[in-house]
Amino acid sequence: MITIKRNNTHSIAQTHYETVMNGNLGKNQWKLSRHLRSLRGSYHDGDYEVEFIDVLLEDIEMENDDHESSIITCSPKALEAKYLEYDQKFSYLKHDKDFLKKLGKSFFYGDYDRWNAYQLADQLQVNVCPYCNRQFTFTVGTDLNKIIRPQYDHFINKAKAPYFSLSFYNLIPSCSTCNSGLKGDAFLSLIKYIHPYVDDTADDVLFSLDTKDIGFLNGKASSYSITVEKSIISTANDDQVNKTFETYKMFKVIEIYQKHKDYVDEVIKKSRIYSDANIRLIYNQYKGTLFNDFNEAKRMLYSNYLLSEELEKRPLSKLTRDIVAYIESLKE
Numbered sequence: 001m002i003t004i005k006r007n008n009t010h011s012i013a014q015t016h017y018e019t020v021m022n023g024n025l026g027k028n029q030w031k032l033s034r035h036l037r038s039l040r041g042s043y044h045d046g047d048y049e050v051e052f053i054d055v056l057l058e059d060i061e062m063e064n065d066d067h068e069s070s071i072i073t074c075s076p077k078a079l080e081a082k083y084l085e086y087d088q089k090f091s092y093l094k095h096d097k098d099f100l101k102k103l104g105k106s107f108f109y110g111d112y113d114r115w116n117a118y119q120l121a122d123q124l125q126v127n128v129c130p131y132c133n134r135q136f137t138f139t140v141g142t143d144l145n146k147i148i149r150p151q152y153d154h155f156i157n158k159a160k161a162p163y164f165s166l167s168f169y170n171l172i173p174s175c176s177t178c179n180s181g182l183k184g185d186a187f188l189s190l191i192k193y194i195h196p197y198v199d200d201t202a203d204d205v206l207f208s209l210d211t212k213d214i215g216f217l218n219g220k221a222s223s224y225s226i227t228v229e230k231s232i233i234s235t236a237n238d239d240q241v242n243k244t245f246e247t248y249k250m251f252k253v254i255e256i257y258q259k260h261k262d263y264v265d266e267v268i269k270k271s272r273i274y275s276d277a278n279i280r281l282i283y284n285q286y287k288g289t290l291f292n293d294f295n296e297a298k299r300m301l302y303s304n305y306l307l308s309e310e311l312e313k314r315p316l317s318k319l320t321r322d323i324v325a326y327i328e329s330l331k332e
Contacts, residue, residue: 001132001247002312003171012123013073013168017062019116020072020166032060032072032166035106042102049099052090056163076155076169076195083156083164083187087231094160104162115166118143121150121173126312129175130196131251133311133318134260137175151179155195168195191239194247203308204236205229205244207257207322209264217267217272217330223304226257226319230260263316264323267302271327274301292306 006012023031040053059071059082067073071082085095093099108114123138129135131153141147150173156166194201206230209216215223228248230241250256276298283297291297299305304320311317 001194001196001199001244002128002133002202002318004124004126004130004196004312006124006142008123008195010067011229012120013067014121015123016115016168017070017072020120021060021062021185023114032107033057035108036060039102048090048092048097050164052086052093055086071164071167073168076190076198077155078168079164079167080190083161084179086161086163100159100162104158104165107162107165109158109162109165111149113143116265117152118146118149120171124171124173126150128312129178130172130312130313131174131178131247132253134256134315135175135177136315137173150174151176153179153183157183157185157187159185160187161247169195172196177256178251187251192243192246193250194243197299199240199243201236201240201244202318204231204241205248206231206325207319208325208326217268219268221265224261226261227254257319260319262315265325266317267320268304268327271324275331277327 022034023034035054036057040057043049045052056071062070062073066073070080071079074082104110109202110115112118116140118139122142125139127136127138127257129137129150137150139149141149153172154161154165155172155175156164156167156172158170164170188195190198205228208227209224210227211224213223218259228245230236234241279298279301280294282301283291285296291300295307302324305311305317306321306324308321311321
């Protein structure tokens, strides 16, 4: 799990809010409130549907530029609190599939042009899936010239809560595999699962090797399996670590990563060949021409990023970083 960190997240969320609320390209008929009021008109005063729509009309509005006041821009924690509040106050809502379907149409998530799905992805620049760190999720093109973009995973399931389908922090740019149903339709509590905009445990839970015999040191795939474990220097509490394990379990990370053992074989061999001393010799030879610093030389030799703040830049970077550290620890 790689955290999504952007210096301008607040600004991006604001732009998203204005697009959703005011209508893309200034088209009044695309305003979210207009859709909800139209749906409200199909029911009668006193109906619970009318009561719930009135709550939504109030909750989508932002007060005094406070992002926490709108379900379109509020934090994951506030969004979860709203979900639980709605579930308690309108307990019959989850059983009314027809009304939920109509709400889904009113929030128009599937009409991507209406809320500029490409623009949002391009602004966020999440180029590798934050859930698995296995696949590129580049955005190429625009809302007018579509080529490729990441899919959007809804942390709070949009079938159960279509009224959060356009909420900024509920739209997680991800790969098709992680958005294909691995999560199922379970409610993901922030207490139990990692949220890419909230939690940062990349340095607390590390990929490691469960070795069977000494052959693993020669990059022999049959001599080990890939696993995860808590870092011995981690300061995270048990709850945070357990959240990470639960999230990995949900996304089948361990099972899927076994398919990358050929890649790990190469990382192991490179780690044995290139000690830090050898890498420093290469770096000193080309310092100022090919390399700006030692880490850049090390990155080239392993063909991947190794610094925590750069793990989001390339697939399998976390696996690479962790296995390199694991092999290096055996040399000490």
